[in-house]
Amino acid sequence: MxxxxxxxxxxxxxxxxxxxxxxxxxxxxxxxxxxxxxxxxxxLPLILVISVSFSDESHILRDGYQFIPEVFSVDAYRFLVDDLDKITTGYGISILVTVVGTFLSLLVTSLFAYPVSRPDFPYRNQLSFIVFFTMLFGGGLVPWYLLYTQAGLKNTLFALIIPHLVVPFNVIIMRIFFTNTIPHALIESAKIDGAGELRIYGKIILPLSLPVLATVGLFQMLSYWNDWYTSLIFINNPQLVSLQYLLYKVISDLNYINSGAASIQAVNAIQKTLPSETAKMAMAVIGIGPIILVYPFLQKYLVKGLTVGSVKG
Structure with a gap:
Protein backbone atom coordinates (compact mmCIF):
# COMPACT_ATOMS: atom_id res chain seq x y z
CA MET A 1 0.00 0.00 0.00
CA LEU A 44 11.78 47.19 -41.88
CA PRO A 45 12.04 51.01 -42.03
CA LEU A 46 15.82 50.73 -42.34
CA ILE A 47 15.48 48.21 -45.17
CA LEU A 48 12.97 50.49 -46.90
CA VAL A 49 15.31 53.50 -46.63
CA ILE A 50 18.20 51.53 -48.14
CA SER A 51 15.99 50.15 -50.89
CA VAL A 52 14.63 53.57 -51.85
CA SER A 53 18.14 55.05 -51.93
CA PHE A 54 19.06 52.53 -54.63
CA SER A 55 15.87 53.04 -56.65
CA ASP A 56 15.22 55.12 -59.74
CA GLU A 57 13.71 58.52 -58.95
CA SER A 58 11.05 58.41 -61.69
CA HIS A 59 9.72 55.04 -60.52
CA ILE A 60 9.62 56.26 -56.91
CA LEU A 61 7.57 59.30 -57.91
CA ARG A 62 5.25 57.16 -60.02
CA ASP A 63 4.83 54.00 -57.90
CA GLY A 64 5.89 55.11 -54.41
CA TYR A 65 8.29 53.45 -52.00
CA GLN A 66 9.02 49.73 -52.47
CA PHE A 67 11.08 47.24 -50.47
CA ILE A 68 12.53 45.79 -53.67
CA PRO A 69 13.72 48.40 -56.19
CA GLU A 70 11.81 48.09 -59.45
CA VAL A 71 14.70 49.76 -61.27
CA PHE A 72 18.10 49.72 -59.57
CA SER A 73 19.90 53.07 -59.66
CA VAL A 74 22.79 54.78 -57.91
CA ASP A 75 21.94 58.27 -59.17
CA ALA A 76 21.31 59.49 -55.62
CA TYR A 77 24.80 58.49 -54.55
CA ARG A 78 26.29 60.01 -57.71
CA PHE A 79 24.50 63.24 -56.81
CA LEU A 80 26.02 63.15 -53.33
CA VAL A 81 29.49 62.42 -54.71
CA ASP A 82 29.37 65.84 -56.38
CA ASP A 83 29.46 67.30 -52.84
CA LEU A 84 31.97 64.74 -51.59
CA ASP A 85 34.20 67.41 -50.06
CA LYS A 86 31.35 68.77 -47.95
CA ILE A 87 30.25 65.30 -46.88
CA THR A 88 33.81 64.29 -46.00
CA THR A 89 34.28 67.47 -43.99
CA GLY A 90 30.93 66.93 -42.26
CA TYR A 91 31.90 63.36 -41.43
CA GLY A 92 35.18 64.53 -39.95
CA ILE A 93 33.50 67.21 -37.84
CA SER A 94 30.80 64.80 -36.63
CA ILE A 95 33.31 62.08 -35.73
CA LEU A 96 35.60 64.55 -33.94
CA VAL A 97 32.76 66.16 -31.99
CA THR A 98 31.23 62.78 -31.13
CA VAL A 99 34.47 61.21 -29.90
CA VAL A 100 35.77 64.23 -27.97
CA GLY A 101 32.32 65.21 -26.67
CA THR A 102 31.47 61.70 -25.49
CA PHE A 103 34.81 61.32 -23.69
CA LEU A 104 34.55 64.72 -21.97
CA SER A 105 30.90 64.12 -21.13
CA LEU A 106 31.66 60.79 -19.45
CA LEU A 107 34.53 62.38 -17.53
CA VAL A 108 32.56 65.40 -16.29
CA THR A 109 29.38 63.41 -15.59
CA SER A 110 31.20 60.74 -13.58
CA LEU A 111 33.21 63.39 -11.68
CA PHE A 112 29.92 65.02 -10.67
CA ALA A 113 27.88 61.86 -10.03
CA TYR A 114 30.51 60.08 -7.91
CA PRO A 115 30.73 62.69 -5.10
CA VAL A 116 26.93 63.11 -4.83
CA SER A 117 26.62 59.33 -4.52
CA ARG A 118 28.88 59.30 -1.43
CA PRO A 119 26.91 59.37 1.85
CA ASP A 120 29.76 61.27 3.54
CA PHE A 121 29.72 64.13 1.02
CA PRO A 122 28.28 67.18 2.85
CA TYR A 123 26.44 68.90 -0.04
CA ARG A 124 25.15 65.87 -1.90
CA ASN A 125 21.44 66.67 -1.42
CA GLN A 126 21.78 70.31 -2.48
CA LEU A 127 23.74 69.45 -5.62
CA SER A 128 21.33 66.64 -6.48
CA PHE A 129 18.43 69.09 -6.19
CA ILE A 130 20.18 71.52 -8.56
CA VAL A 131 20.59 68.73 -11.12
CA PHE A 132 16.94 67.75 -10.78
CA PHE A 133 15.82 71.40 -10.98
CA THR A 134 17.49 71.85 -14.37
CA MET A 135 15.41 68.96 -15.72
CA LEU A 136 12.23 70.92 -14.97
CA PHE A 137 13.18 74.48 -15.91
CA GLY A 138 15.42 76.02 -18.56
CA GLY A 139 16.64 79.51 -19.36
CA GLY A 140 15.20 79.61 -22.87
CA LEU A 141 16.67 79.99 -26.34
CA VAL A 142 17.65 83.67 -26.20
CA PRO A 143 19.71 83.52 -22.95
CA TRP A 144 21.27 80.28 -24.19
CA TYR A 145 22.33 81.90 -27.46
CA LEU A 146 23.60 85.09 -25.81
CA LEU A 147 25.61 83.14 -23.25
CA TYR A 148 27.51 81.14 -25.86
CA THR A 149 28.04 84.00 -28.31
CA GLN A 150 29.25 86.44 -25.66
CA ALA A 151 31.62 83.78 -24.37
CA GLY A 152 33.23 83.69 -27.82
CA LEU A 153 32.13 80.15 -28.66
CA LYS A 154 30.32 80.96 -31.89
CA ASN A 155 31.87 79.35 -34.98
CA THR A 156 34.01 77.04 -32.84
CA LEU A 157 33.86 73.31 -32.18
CA PHE A 158 33.29 74.04 -28.49
CA ALA A 159 29.84 75.34 -29.44
CA LEU A 160 29.01 71.83 -30.69
CA ILE A 161 30.47 70.05 -27.64
CA ILE A 162 29.59 72.08 -24.54
CA PRO A 163 25.75 72.22 -24.92
CA HIS A 164 25.53 68.41 -24.54
CA LEU A 165 28.42 68.02 -22.12
CA VAL A 166 26.37 67.38 -18.96
CA VAL A 167 22.88 65.88 -19.16
CA PRO A 168 21.01 65.81 -15.82
CA PHE A 169 19.34 62.48 -16.59
CA ASN A 170 22.74 60.86 -17.16
CA VAL A 171 24.00 62.26 -13.86
CA ILE A 172 21.05 60.65 -12.08
CA ILE A 173 21.68 57.31 -13.81
CA MET A 174 25.33 57.33 -12.77
CA ARG A 175 24.53 58.39 -9.22
CA ILE A 176 22.05 55.53 -8.80
CA PHE A 177 24.59 53.08 -10.22
CA PHE A 178 27.36 54.28 -7.89
CA THR A 179 25.05 54.22 -4.87
CA ASN A 180 23.50 50.79 -5.40
CA THR A 181 26.37 48.89 -7.00
CA ILE A 182 29.65 50.02 -5.43
CA PRO A 183 29.80 49.25 -1.68
CA HIS A 184 30.89 52.14 0.51
CA ALA A 185 32.96 49.66 2.53
CA LEU A 186 35.16 49.17 -0.53
CA ILE A 187 35.93 52.89 -0.59
CA GLU A 188 36.64 52.89 3.15
CA SER A 189 39.02 49.95 2.72
CA ALA A 190 40.90 51.82 0.01
CA LYS A 191 41.19 54.86 2.28
CA ILE A 192 42.60 52.71 5.08
CA ASP A 193 45.22 51.40 2.65
CA GLY A 194 46.26 55.00 1.96
CA ALA A 195 44.53 55.66 -1.37
CA GLY A 196 43.48 59.21 -2.13
CA GLU A 197 40.20 60.32 -3.67
CA LEU A 198 41.56 60.61 -7.22
CA ARG A 199 43.18 57.19 -6.99
CA ILE A 200 39.96 55.66 -5.68
CA TYR A 201 38.06 57.29 -8.52
CA GLY A 202 40.51 56.22 -11.23
CA LYS A 203 41.56 52.77 -9.99
CA ILE A 204 38.38 51.48 -8.33
CA ILE A 205 35.26 53.42 -9.31
CA LEU A 206 35.78 53.70 -13.07
CA PRO A 207 36.85 50.04 -13.67
CA LEU A 208 33.77 48.84 -11.75
CA SER A 209 31.48 51.21 -13.67
CA LEU A 210 32.04 50.06 -17.24
CA PRO A 211 28.37 49.07 -17.79
CA VAL A 212 26.96 52.48 -16.82
CA LEU A 213 29.80 54.29 -18.60
CA ALA A 214 29.02 52.37 -21.79
CA THR A 215 25.30 53.09 -21.41
CA VAL A 216 25.71 56.81 -20.85
CA GLY A 217 28.43 56.89 -23.49
CA LEU A 218 26.03 55.41 -26.05
CA PHE A 219 23.36 57.96 -25.13
CA GLN A 220 25.85 60.79 -25.53
CA MET A 221 27.26 59.35 -28.73
CA LEU A 222 23.80 59.31 -30.28
CA SER A 223 23.11 62.81 -29.00
CA TYR A 224 26.30 64.26 -30.49
CA TRP A 225 26.04 62.34 -33.75
CA ASN A 226 22.39 63.26 -34.42
CA ASP A 227 22.75 66.89 -33.40
CA TRP A 228 22.13 69.42 -36.16
CA TYR A 229 20.46 72.18 -34.18
CA THR A 230 23.60 73.61 -32.55
CA SER A 231 25.26 73.83 -35.98
CA LEU A 232 22.23 75.74 -37.22
CA ILE A 233 22.35 78.15 -34.28
CA PHE A 234 26.06 78.73 -33.69
CA ILE A 235 27.97 77.80 -36.87
CA ASN A 236 28.25 79.99 -39.95
CA ASN A 237 31.53 78.53 -41.22
CA PRO A 238 30.73 75.75 -43.76
CA GLN A 239 33.95 73.99 -42.75
CA LEU A 240 32.65 73.46 -39.19
CA VAL A 241 29.13 72.16 -39.76
CA SER A 242 28.28 68.58 -38.85
CA LEU A 243 27.09 65.83 -41.17
CA GLN A 244 23.59 65.89 -39.73
CA TYR A 245 23.32 69.61 -40.46
CA LEU A 246 24.26 68.89 -44.08
CA LEU A 247 21.50 66.27 -44.14
CA TYR A 248 19.06 68.80 -42.71
CA LYS A 249 20.16 71.42 -45.25
CA VAL A 250 19.76 69.02 -48.20
CA ILE A 251 16.28 68.04 -47.05
CA SER A 252 15.31 71.70 -46.54
CA ASP A 253 16.56 72.65 -50.00
CA LEU A 254 14.73 69.75 -51.61
CA ASN A 255 11.51 70.63 -49.78
CA TYR A 256 11.88 74.25 -50.87
CA ILE A 257 12.28 73.21 -54.50
CA ASN A 258 9.37 70.76 -54.38
CA SER A 259 7.10 73.27 -52.66
CA GLY A 260 7.06 75.46 -55.77
CA ALA A 261 8.34 78.52 -53.94
CA ALA A 262 11.29 78.75 -56.31
CA SER A 263 10.88 80.02 -59.85
CA ILE A 264 9.67 77.60 -62.49
CA GLN A 265 12.83 77.96 -64.55
CA ALA A 266 15.04 77.24 -61.55
CA VAL A 267 12.93 74.25 -60.54
CA ASN A 268 13.00 72.75 -64.03
CA ALA A 269 16.76 73.26 -64.33
CA ILE A 270 17.46 71.67 -60.95
CA GLN A 271 15.02 68.77 -61.21
CA LYS A 272 16.72 67.50 -64.36
CA THR A 273 19.77 66.53 -62.32
CA LEU A 274 18.29 66.28 -58.84
CA PRO A 275 17.08 62.90 -57.48
CA SER A 276 14.85 64.35 -54.78
CA GLU A 277 13.39 61.44 -52.78
CA THR A 278 16.23 59.01 -53.35
CA ALA A 279 18.80 61.67 -52.36
CA LYS A 280 17.07 62.11 -49.01
CA MET A 281 17.27 58.37 -48.35
CA ALA A 282 20.87 58.17 -49.51
CA MET A 283 21.82 60.93 -47.06
CA ALA A 284 20.00 59.07 -44.30
CA VAL A 285 21.96 55.89 -45.10
CA ILE A 286 25.23 57.82 -45.03
CA GLY A 287 24.28 59.49 -41.75
CA ILE A 288 23.35 56.36 -39.79
CA GLY A 289 26.23 54.20 -41.01
CA PRO A 290 28.74 54.66 -38.15
CA ILE A 291 26.14 54.27 -35.39
CA ILE A 292 24.99 50.93 -36.81
CA LEU A 293 28.58 49.71 -36.75
CA VAL A 294 29.26 50.88 -33.18
CA TYR A 295 26.00 49.84 -31.50
CA PRO A 296 26.49 46.02 -31.59
CA PHE A 297 29.74 46.33 -29.63
CA LEU A 298 28.04 48.34 -26.86
CA GLN A 299 24.74 46.46 -26.72
CA LYS A 300 25.71 44.06 -23.91
CA TYR A 301 26.94 46.95 -21.78
CA LEU A 302 23.79 48.90 -22.55
CA VAL A 303 21.50 46.15 -21.23
CA LYS A 304 23.62 45.57 -18.15
CA GLY A 305 23.98 49.25 -17.40
CA LEU A 306 20.23 49.79 -17.52
CA THR A 307 19.48 46.86 -15.17
CA VAL A 308 22.39 46.77 -12.71
CA GLY A 309 21.69 49.23 -9.93
CA SER A 310 17.98 49.50 -10.68
CA VAL A 311 17.21 47.29 -7.68
CA LYS A 312 19.13 47.89 -4.49
CA GLY A 313 20.65 44.70 -3.14
Whole structure:
Protein backbone atom coordinates (compact mmCIF):
# COMPACT_ATOMS: atom_id res chain seq x y z
CA MET A 1 0.00 0.00 0.00
CA UNK A 2 2.80 2.39 0.89
CA UNK A 3 4.51 1.64 -2.42
CA UNK A 4 1.32 2.52 -4.30
CA UNK A 5 1.02 5.85 -2.44
CA UNK A 6 4.67 6.68 -3.16
CA UNK A 7 4.23 5.81 -6.83
CA UNK A 8 1.15 8.02 -7.15
CA UNK A 9 2.98 10.91 -5.47
CA UNK A 10 5.88 10.53 -7.92
CA UNK A 11 3.43 10.50 -10.83
CA UNK A 12 1.74 13.68 -9.56
CA UNK A 13 5.07 15.46 -9.19
CA UNK A 14 6.13 14.42 -12.68
CA UNK A 15 2.74 15.52 -14.07
CA UNK A 16 3.06 18.94 -12.42
CA UNK A 17 6.63 19.28 -13.68
CA UNK A 18 5.53 18.35 -17.20
CA UNK A 19 2.70 20.92 -17.19
CA UNK A 20 5.05 23.58 -15.78
CA UNK A 21 7.62 22.87 -18.50
CA UNK A 22 4.91 22.92 -21.16
CA UNK A 23 3.61 26.29 -19.91
CA UNK A 24 7.17 27.59 -19.79
CA UNK A 25 7.74 26.49 -23.39
CA UNK A 26 4.50 28.13 -24.56
CA UNK A 27 5.30 31.36 -22.71
CA UNK A 28 8.80 31.39 -24.14
CA UNK A 29 7.47 30.83 -27.65
CA UNK A 30 4.93 33.65 -27.30
CA UNK A 31 7.55 36.02 -25.91
CA UNK A 32 9.99 35.08 -28.68
CA UNK A 33 7.33 35.68 -31.32
CA UNK A 34 6.37 39.08 -29.91
CA UNK A 35 10.00 40.19 -29.66
CA UNK A 36 10.68 38.89 -33.17
CA UNK A 37 7.79 40.91 -34.59
CA UNK A 38 8.92 44.00 -32.68
CA UNK A 39 12.45 43.58 -34.02
CA UNK A 40 11.11 43.15 -37.53
CA UNK A 41 9.10 46.35 -37.22
CA UNK A 42 12.30 48.16 -36.21
CA UNK A 43 14.33 46.72 -39.09
CA LEU A 44 11.78 47.19 -41.88
CA PRO A 45 12.04 51.01 -42.03
CA LEU A 46 15.82 50.73 -42.34
CA ILE A 47 15.48 48.21 -45.17
CA LEU A 48 12.97 50.49 -46.90
CA VAL A 49 15.31 53.50 -46.63
CA ILE A 50 18.20 51.53 -48.14
CA SER A 51 15.99 50.15 -50.89
CA VAL A 52 14.63 53.57 -51.85
CA SER A 53 18.14 55.05 -51.93
CA PHE A 54 19.06 52.53 -54.63
CA SER A 55 15.87 53.04 -56.65
CA ASP A 56 15.22 55.12 -59.74
CA GLU A 57 13.71 58.52 -58.95
CA SER A 58 11.05 58.41 -61.69
CA HIS A 59 9.72 55.04 -60.52
CA ILE A 60 9.62 56.26 -56.91
CA LEU A 61 7.57 59.30 -57.91
CA ARG A 62 5.25 57.16 -60.02
CA ASP A 63 4.83 54.00 -57.90
CA GLY A 64 5.89 55.11 -54.41
CA TYR A 65 8.29 53.45 -52.00
CA GLN A 66 9.02 49.73 -52.47
CA PHE A 67 11.08 47.24 -50.47
CA ILE A 68 12.53 45.79 -53.67
CA PRO A 69 13.72 48.40 -56.19
CA GLU A 70 11.81 48.09 -59.45
CA VAL A 71 14.70 49.76 -61.27
CA PHE A 72 18.10 49.72 -59.57
CA SER A 73 19.90 53.07 -59.66
CA VAL A 74 22.79 54.78 -57.91
CA ASP A 75 21.94 58.27 -59.17
CA ALA A 76 21.31 59.49 -55.62
CA TYR A 77 24.80 58.49 -54.55
CA ARG A 78 26.29 60.01 -57.71
CA PHE A 79 24.50 63.24 -56.81
CA LEU A 80 26.02 63.15 -53.33
CA VAL A 81 29.49 62.42 -54.71
CA ASP A 82 29.37 65.84 -56.38
CA ASP A 83 29.46 67.30 -52.84
CA LEU A 84 31.97 64.74 -51.59
CA ASP A 85 34.20 67.41 -50.06
CA LYS A 86 31.35 68.77 -47.95
CA ILE A 87 30.25 65.30 -46.88
CA THR A 88 33.81 64.29 -46.00
CA THR A 89 34.28 67.47 -43.99
CA GLY A 90 30.93 66.93 -42.26
CA TYR A 91 31.90 63.36 -41.43
CA GLY A 92 35.18 64.53 -39.95
CA ILE A 93 33.50 67.21 -37.84
CA SER A 94 30.80 64.80 -36.63
CA ILE A 95 33.31 62.08 -35.73
CA LEU A 96 35.60 64.55 -33.94
CA VAL A 97 32.76 66.16 -31.99
CA THR A 98 31.23 62.78 -31.13
CA VAL A 99 34.47 61.21 -29.90
CA VAL A 100 35.77 64.23 -27.97
CA GLY A 101 32.32 65.21 -26.67
CA THR A 102 31.47 61.70 -25.49
CA PHE A 103 34.81 61.32 -23.69
CA LEU A 104 34.55 64.72 -21.97
CA SER A 105 30.90 64.12 -21.13
CA LEU A 106 31.66 60.79 -19.45
CA LEU A 107 34.53 62.38 -17.53
CA VAL A 108 32.56 65.40 -16.29
CA THR A 109 29.38 63.41 -15.59
CA SER A 110 31.20 60.74 -13.58
CA LEU A 111 33.21 63.39 -11.68
CA PHE A 112 29.92 65.02 -10.67
CA ALA A 113 27.88 61.86 -10.03
CA TYR A 114 30.51 60.08 -7.91
CA PRO A 115 30.73 62.69 -5.10
CA VAL A 116 26.93 63.11 -4.83
CA SER A 117 26.62 59.33 -4.52
CA ARG A 118 28.88 59.30 -1.43
CA PRO A 119 26.91 59.37 1.85
CA ASP A 120 29.76 61.27 3.54
CA PHE A 121 29.72 64.13 1.02
CA PRO A 122 28.28 67.18 2.85
CA TYR A 123 26.44 68.90 -0.04
CA ARG A 124 25.15 65.87 -1.90
CA ASN A 125 21.44 66.67 -1.42
CA GLN A 126 21.78 70.31 -2.48
CA LEU A 127 23.74 69.45 -5.62
CA SER A 128 21.33 66.64 -6.48
CA PHE A 129 18.43 69.09 -6.19
CA ILE A 130 20.18 71.52 -8.56
CA VAL A 131 20.59 68.73 -11.12
CA PHE A 132 16.94 67.75 -10.78
CA PHE A 133 15.82 71.40 -10.98
CA THR A 134 17.49 71.85 -14.37
CA MET A 135 15.41 68.96 -15.72
CA LEU A 136 12.23 70.92 -14.97
CA PHE A 137 13.18 74.48 -15.91
CA GLY A 138 15.42 76.02 -18.56
CA GLY A 139 16.64 79.51 -19.36
CA GLY A 140 15.20 79.61 -22.87
CA LEU A 141 16.67 79.99 -26.34
CA VAL A 142 17.65 83.67 -26.20
CA PRO A 143 19.71 83.52 -22.95
CA TRP A 144 21.27 80.28 -24.19
CA TYR A 145 22.33 81.90 -27.46
CA LEU A 146 23.60 85.09 -25.81
CA LEU A 147 25.61 83.14 -23.25
CA TYR A 148 27.51 81.14 -25.86
CA THR A 149 28.04 84.00 -28.31
CA GLN A 150 29.25 86.44 -25.66
CA ALA A 151 31.62 83.78 -24.37
CA GLY A 152 33.23 83.69 -27.82
CA LEU A 153 32.13 80.15 -28.66
CA LYS A 154 30.32 80.96 -31.89
CA ASN A 155 31.87 79.35 -34.98
CA THR A 156 34.01 77.04 -32.84
CA LEU A 157 33.86 73.31 -32.18
CA PHE A 158 33.29 74.04 -28.49
CA ALA A 159 29.84 75.34 -29.44
CA LEU A 160 29.01 71.83 -30.69
CA ILE A 161 30.47 70.05 -27.64
CA ILE A 162 29.59 72.08 -24.54
CA PRO A 163 25.75 72.22 -24.92
CA HIS A 164 25.53 68.41 -24.54
CA LEU A 165 28.42 68.02 -22.12
CA VAL A 166 26.37 67.38 -18.96
CA VAL A 167 22.88 65.88 -19.16
CA PRO A 168 21.01 65.81 -15.82
CA PHE A 169 19.34 62.48 -16.59
CA ASN A 170 22.74 60.86 -17.16
CA VAL A 171 24.00 62.26 -13.86
CA ILE A 172 21.05 60.65 -12.08
CA ILE A 173 21.68 57.31 -13.81
CA MET A 174 25.33 57.33 -12.77
CA ARG A 175 24.53 58.39 -9.22
CA ILE A 176 22.05 55.53 -8.80
CA PHE A 177 24.59 53.08 -10.22
CA PHE A 178 27.36 54.28 -7.89
CA THR A 179 25.05 54.22 -4.87
CA ASN A 180 23.50 50.79 -5.40
CA THR A 181 26.37 48.89 -7.00
CA ILE A 182 29.65 50.02 -5.43
CA PRO A 183 29.80 49.25 -1.68
CA HIS A 184 30.89 52.14 0.51
CA ALA A 185 32.96 49.66 2.53
CA LEU A 186 35.16 49.17 -0.53
CA ILE A 187 35.93 52.89 -0.59
CA GLU A 188 36.64 52.89 3.15
CA SER A 189 39.02 49.95 2.72
CA ALA A 190 40.90 51.82 0.01
CA LYS A 191 41.19 54.86 2.28
CA ILE A 192 42.60 52.71 5.08
CA ASP A 193 45.22 51.40 2.65
CA GLY A 194 46.26 55.00 1.96
CA ALA A 195 44.53 55.66 -1.37
CA GLY A 196 43.48 59.21 -2.13
CA GLU A 197 40.20 60.32 -3.67
CA LEU A 198 41.56 60.61 -7.22
CA ARG A 199 43.18 57.19 -6.99
CA ILE A 200 39.96 55.66 -5.68
CA TYR A 201 38.06 57.29 -8.52
CA GLY A 202 40.51 56.22 -11.23
CA LYS A 203 41.56 52.77 -9.99
CA ILE A 204 38.38 51.48 -8.33
CA ILE A 205 35.26 53.42 -9.31
CA LEU A 206 35.78 53.70 -13.07
CA PRO A 207 36.85 50.04 -13.67
CA LEU A 208 33.77 48.84 -11.75
CA SER A 209 31.48 51.21 -13.67
CA LEU A 210 32.04 50.06 -17.24
CA PRO A 211 28.37 49.07 -17.79
CA VAL A 212 26.96 52.48 -16.82
CA LEU A 213 29.80 54.29 -18.60
CA ALA A 214 29.02 52.37 -21.79
CA THR A 215 25.30 53.09 -21.41
CA VAL A 216 25.71 56.81 -20.85
CA GLY A 217 28.43 56.89 -23.49
CA LEU A 218 26.03 55.41 -26.05
CA PHE A 219 23.36 57.96 -25.13
CA GLN A 220 25.85 60.79 -25.53
CA MET A 221 27.26 59.35 -28.73
CA LEU A 222 23.80 59.31 -30.28
CA SER A 223 23.11 62.81 -29.00
CA TYR A 224 26.30 64.26 -30.49
CA TRP A 225 26.04 62.34 -33.75
CA ASN A 226 22.39 63.26 -34.42
CA ASP A 227 22.75 66.89 -33.40
CA TRP A 228 22.13 69.42 -36.16
CA TYR A 229 20.46 72.18 -34.18
CA THR A 230 23.60 73.61 -32.55
CA SER A 231 25.26 73.83 -35.98
CA LEU A 232 22.23 75.74 -37.22
CA ILE A 233 22.35 78.15 -34.28
CA PHE A 234 26.06 78.73 -33.69
CA ILE A 235 27.97 77.80 -36.87
CA ASN A 236 28.25 79.99 -39.95
CA ASN A 237 31.53 78.53 -41.22
CA PRO A 238 30.73 75.75 -43.76
CA GLN A 239 33.95 73.99 -42.75
CA LEU A 240 32.65 73.46 -39.19
CA VAL A 241 29.13 72.16 -39.76
CA SER A 242 28.28 68.58 -38.85
CA LEU A 243 27.09 65.83 -41.17
CA GLN A 244 23.59 65.89 -39.73
CA TYR A 245 23.32 69.61 -40.46
CA LEU A 246 24.26 68.89 -44.08
CA LEU A 247 21.50 66.27 -44.14
CA TYR A 248 19.06 68.80 -42.71
CA LYS A 249 20.16 71.42 -45.25
CA VAL A 250 19.76 69.02 -48.20
CA ILE A 251 16.28 68.04 -47.05
CA SER A 252 15.31 71.70 -46.54
CA ASP A 253 16.56 72.65 -50.00
CA LEU A 254 14.73 69.75 -51.61
CA ASN A 255 11.51 70.63 -49.78
CA TYR A 256 11.88 74.25 -50.87
CA ILE A 257 12.28 73.21 -54.50
CA ASN A 258 9.37 70.76 -54.38
CA SER A 259 7.10 73.27 -52.66
CA GLY A 260 7.06 75.46 -55.77
CA ALA A 261 8.34 78.52 -53.94
CA ALA A 262 11.29 78.75 -56.31
CA SER A 263 10.88 80.02 -59.85
CA ILE A 264 9.67 77.60 -62.49
CA GLN A 265 12.83 77.96 -64.55
CA ALA A 266 15.04 77.24 -61.55
CA VAL A 267 12.93 74.25 -60.54
CA ASN A 268 13.00 72.75 -64.03
CA ALA A 269 16.76 73.26 -64.33
CA ILE A 270 17.46 71.67 -60.95
CA GLN A 271 15.02 68.77 -61.21
CA LYS A 272 16.72 67.50 -64.36
CA THR A 273 19.77 66.53 -62.32
CA LEU A 274 18.29 66.28 -58.84
CA PRO A 275 17.08 62.90 -57.48
CA SER A 276 14.85 64.35 -54.78
CA GLU A 277 13.39 61.44 -52.78
CA THR A 278 16.23 59.01 -53.35
CA ALA A 279 18.80 61.67 -52.36
CA LYS A 280 17.07 62.11 -49.01
CA MET A 281 17.27 58.37 -48.35
CA ALA A 282 20.87 58.17 -49.51
CA MET A 283 21.82 60.93 -47.06
CA ALA A 284 20.00 59.07 -44.30
CA VAL A 285 21.96 55.89 -45.10
CA ILE A 286 25.23 57.82 -45.03
CA GLY A 287 24.28 59.49 -41.75
CA ILE A 288 23.35 56.36 -39.79
CA GLY A 289 26.23 54.20 -41.01
CA PRO A 290 28.74 54.66 -38.15
CA ILE A 291 26.14 54.27 -35.39
CA ILE A 292 24.99 50.93 -36.81
CA LEU A 293 28.58 49.71 -36.75
CA VAL A 294 29.26 50.88 -33.18
CA TYR A 295 26.00 49.84 -31.50
CA PRO A 296 26.49 46.02 -31.59
CA PHE A 297 29.74 46.33 -29.63
CA LEU A 298 28.04 48.34 -26.86
CA GLN A 299 24.74 46.46 -26.72
CA LYS A 300 25.71 44.06 -23.91
CA TYR A 301 26.94 46.95 -21.78
CA LEU A 302 23.79 48.90 -22.55
CA VAL A 303 21.50 46.15 -21.23
CA LYS A 304 23.62 45.57 -18.15
CA GLY A 305 23.98 49.25 -17.40
CA LEU A 306 20.23 49.79 -17.52
CA THR A 307 19.48 46.86 -15.17
CA VAL A 308 22.39 46.77 -12.71
CA GLY A 309 21.69 49.23 -9.93
CA SER A 310 17.98 49.50 -10.68
CA VAL A 311 17.21 47.29 -7.68
CA LYS A 312 19.13 47.89 -4.49
CA GLY A 313 20.65 44.70 -3.14
Missing amino acids: EEIIKSSAVIKRRTKSYHANAMSTVSYSILLTVLGLASLLCV
